[in-house]
Structures are given as structure tokens and as C-alpha cells.
Amino acid sequence: MDLVIGYPQLKDSILALENVLQIPEAEWIYQIFIFTLNIVFMLLILGKKEDFIIKSIRINKVVEVMLWCVAVIGPISLLTVSEPNIYFVYGKIREFIGQSPYSEYSRVWIATTFSSMSVLALRFFYGEEIKLKASLVLFVILLLDIYLNNKRFIYGFFVIYAAISYLYGKKSFINTSKIYISIALFFIVYVFYSFNYKYQYEVTSSEVYASTRHEFGRDDVMKYVINEKLIEKKQMVEYPGQTYLSIVLAFVPRSIWVEKPYPYAQYLTGKILYGKTGPALAGWNITNSLYDEAVSNFGWAGFVLILILLPAFLKYIDSNKNIIIKISMLMMLVFYTMTNVNWFLPLVYILAFIIFLRFVLENIGKLCVFLKLNESK
Numbered sequence: 182m183d184l185v186i187g188y189p190q191l192k193d194s195i196l197a198l199e200n201v202l203q204i205p206e207a208e209w210i211y212q213i214f215i216f217t218l219n220i221v222f223m224l225l226i227l228g229k230k231e232d233f234i235i236k237s238i239r240i241n242k243v244v245e246v247m248l249w250c251v252a253v254i255g256p257i258s259l260l261t262v263s264e265p266n267i268y269f270v271y272g273k274i275r276e277f278i279g280q281s282p283y284s285e286y287s288r289v290w291i292a293t294t295f296s297s298m299s300v301l302a303l304r305f306f307y308g309e310e311i312k313l314k315a316s317l318v319l320f321v322i323l324l325l326d327i328y329l330n331n332k333r334f335i336y337g338f339f340v341i342y343a344a345i346s347y348l349y350g351k352k353s354f355i356n357t358s359k360i361y362i363s364i365a366l367f368f369i370v371y372v373f374y375s376f377n378y379k380y381q382y383e384v385t386s387s388e389v390y391a392s393t394r395h396e397f398g399r400d401d402v403m404k405y406v407i408n409e410k411l412i413e414k415k416q417m418v419e420y421p422g423q424t425y426l427s428i429v430l431a432f433v434p435r436s437i438w439v440e441k442p443y444p445y446a447q448y449l450t451g452k453i454l455y456g457k458t459g460p461a462l463a464g465w466n467i468t469n470s471l472y473d474e475a476v477s478n479f480g481w482a483g484f485v486l487i488l489i490l491l492p493a494f495l496k497y498i499d500s501n502k503n504i505i506i507k508i509s510m511l512m513m514l515v516f517y518t519m520t521n522v523n524w525f526l527p528l529v530y531i532l533a534f535i536i537f538l539r540f541v542l543e544n545i546g547k548l549c550v551f552l553k554l555n556e557s558k
Contacts, residue, residue: 195467197453198401207408211400214472214484221492245306248299252319255296255326258289268329275331278465286331293326297338298528300326304345305508339366341512399470405453406473410480416458417477418448424474431526444523445474471517506535 201207259265262285267273277283300323307315323342343362409415418424424445435441443460449469451461475483494514501507509532516525 195453197456198405198467201405201408202401204404204408204412206412207404210407210411211404217488218491221488225492225495245303248303248306252296252299252303252322255293255322255329258292258296259329261285261288261292268331271328272331289329290332293330294525297323297326297330301338301341301345304342399468402449402467402469403473403476406449406476409452410476417452418442418445419458421478424448424478428522428526428529431523432530444521445469445477446521446523449473449477466521468520470519471522503539506532506539 259268262268262282264282267277267282268289274283274286277286300319303315304311304319320342323338327338406417410417419442423442427442427444430438430441433441443462444466446466446469447460447462448458450463450466451457451459453467454461454463472487475487477483479486494510498507498510498514501510509528513525513529513532516522522529
């Protein structure tokens with residue numbers, strides 16, 4: 182696209198991302214990394230010919246009721262804020278950044294995010310046996326969640342909802358077309374939000390191109406990190422592994438650990454906006470992914486870790502026999518390639534605990550046998 186259309190002209194606040202696109206060394210390193218990563222992915226799927234078939238899953242009635250309770254908390258979360266009328270106009274909450282109404286927004290954001298995930302879970306469990314009434318209610322809740330949530334990230338749930346419906350339905354032309362239509366709608370709404378609510382661009386052809394490249398390409402952020410960390414030898418974070426500490430120990434209150442690291446997006450934004458090593462502590466962050474976070478923390482070793490750990494994790498997902506855990510891990514991995522893991526960190530903790538608990542329960546018998554054998558000796 183750089184050769185055919187040209188380099189995007191980004192906003193002045195993120196001009197550093199535009200400048201790095203014209204650095205040949207960063208471009209070459211980026212292309213080699215992407216090429217190598219694709220080769221690794223191809224080797225992983227080479228020879229796999231088995232179809233992925235999902236059947237309906239029966240769930241405990243208590244679990245079903247709990248999921249419905251979580252699903253409805255999204256729209257109900259408006260009752261927890263002092264001025265719910267603000268949310269009736271889409272995007273209006275962004276006008277109150279730094280003010281009291283915006284401090285309450287986190288309640289709505291968290292509630293609608295969990296609500297949407299419960300909607301997806303219910304749709305998955307109901308499968309092909311879902312009733313029309315339940316399908317309509319779930320879809321309406323998902324629409325309300327997306328409207329109230331006010332984050333572009335949640336638009337992707339449209340695609341996931343359509344994909345679940347597709348997996349359960351007949352693989353006909355009509356059902357397949359629904360996937361492409363949902364993806365097209367996702368892109369349209371996503372770009373519309375970027376123009377009108379986040380960046381407030383004037384809709385010109387050059388700005389459409391610039392926003393689309395920045396929002397979906399993410400190559401600018403990766404090349405920026407490559408240039409700063411690998412070529413210029415500058416620090417992106419204050420010490421190696423700093424932002425991973427913020428993931429593992431996010432539950433520790435800052436009042437107890439004053440020097441607790443911030444999420445990686447804070448350091449990335451601080452570097453791009455102000456050229457400093459440290460958290461930006463701004464009201465918004467530049468979106469990152471697991472790839473540039475690894476390089477920012479560990480430099481060249483970050484590339485190696487990605488090429489080793491990512492395929493290993495994918496193989497672990499593929500070998501897992503529990504379909505719910507398998508899909509949950511895959512979804513979280515996809516999310517992490519698109520945004521900061523701290524947005525959905527509670528779900529990562531829950532999933533990690535479930536995996537650990539299953540590992541303990543599956544191996545406790547082996548441990549007991551091992552201890553008895555040692556006692557007999």
C-alpha cells in the first residue's frame with residue numbers, strides 16, 4: 182500500500198508513527214518477521230484436514246441462569262450512573278473525559294463487556310436448538326451492549342456471534358454470506374466510529390486511508406517499536422518484563438505497591454506522544470498488540486519468544502479436549518493480537534485458574550500413587 186497509494190498522513194499527535202514508515206531498516210525487519218511468522222503458522226496447519234464440527238452443548242440449569250443474569254447487567258448498568266441520559270446519545274460520554282460522569286463510565290464498560298461475552302456463551306451453548314425468542318433477546322442485548330459500551334473493540338462481537346451461528350448452521354451459500362456481511366458491517370461501523378467519535382476526522386479520501394491503515398494495519402506501531410528498540414537502541418519500558426509484571430500482578434492495589442507498573446499501552450503512548458520512557462497517564466492510549474509488547478520488553482529476544490511460545494500455545498489449544506476452554510483461549514489470543522490484554526484481564530485470570538485447577542485434579546491421582554510408591558520403598 183505504501184508503494185501503490187503512498188504513506189498515510191496521520192494526525193500531528195501521532196506523527197512519530199508516520200515518520201517511521203519511511204525508514205528502510207525498520208521496514209525490512211518488519212517484513213522478515215511477518216514472513217517468518219506466516220511460515221511458522223503454515224507449518225502448524227500443514228497436513229491438518231480434519232473438519233472442526235461443533236455440536237450442541239448441554240449446560241447445567243444453574244449455569245444457564247447465571248449467564249442470563251450476567252447478560253442483562255449490561256443494559257441495567259445505566260441505573261448505576263448519575264446521568265444515564267448521556268448514554269442515550271452514542272459517543273456523548275467522550276465529551277466528559279476528565280469529568281465526574283466519565284469516572285462512572287468504567288462501570289458501564291465492564292458491565293456491557295461481560296454482558297456481551299455472556300450473550301456469546303449462551304448463543305454457543307444453545308446451538309442449533311436455540312428458540313427464536315431467545316435468539317432475538319440475545320441479539321437485542323448485544324446491540325444495546327455495543328451502543329452503551331462506546332468502544333470499537335466490542336464491535337468484533339458481531340462477527341463472533343455470526344460465526345457461532347454459522348458453525349451451527351448448514352454450510353450453505355446464504356449462511357456463508359452472513360459471515361462476510363457481518364465482517365463488512367464491522368469494518369463500516371468501526372471506521373465510522375473512528376471518524377466521528379474518536380479522532381473526529383473530516384471524511385476525506387486521504388484521512389479515510391490514514392485512519393484505516395492506523396486502525397487495522399498496526400504496522401506503524403510495530404515498525405515504530407522496531408526502530409526505537411532495535412535500531413536506535415532506546416528504551417521502550419523502564420526495565421525488561423515490566424509490563425508483564427503489570428499483567429501478572431494487576432490485582433495488587435497501587436496503594437500497597439506504589440511503583441506497580443502500568444499497562445504496556447501507557448508506556449507505548451508516552452513514548453510516541455512525548456518521546457519519554459514512562460507511562461503517558463493520558464485519557465486515551467495507542468492500541469498495541471502482543472507482538473510489539475514482546476519486542477518493547479525484550480528486544481531481539483522478544484521476536485524469538487514469539488516464534489517459540491506462540492506456536493507452542495496454539496498447539497496446546499489444539500490438543501485441549503475441552504471445547505469451551507479451547508474456544509476461550511483462542512478468542513483471548515485473537516484479542517491480544519488486536520489490543521491491550523488489560524482490557525480483558527479478569528477473563529485471563531479466570532481461564533488461567535480453570536486450567537490450573539483442571540491440571541491439579543487430573544494429576545492428583547498420579548501424585549498420590551507416586552507418593553505411595555515412595556513410602557513403600
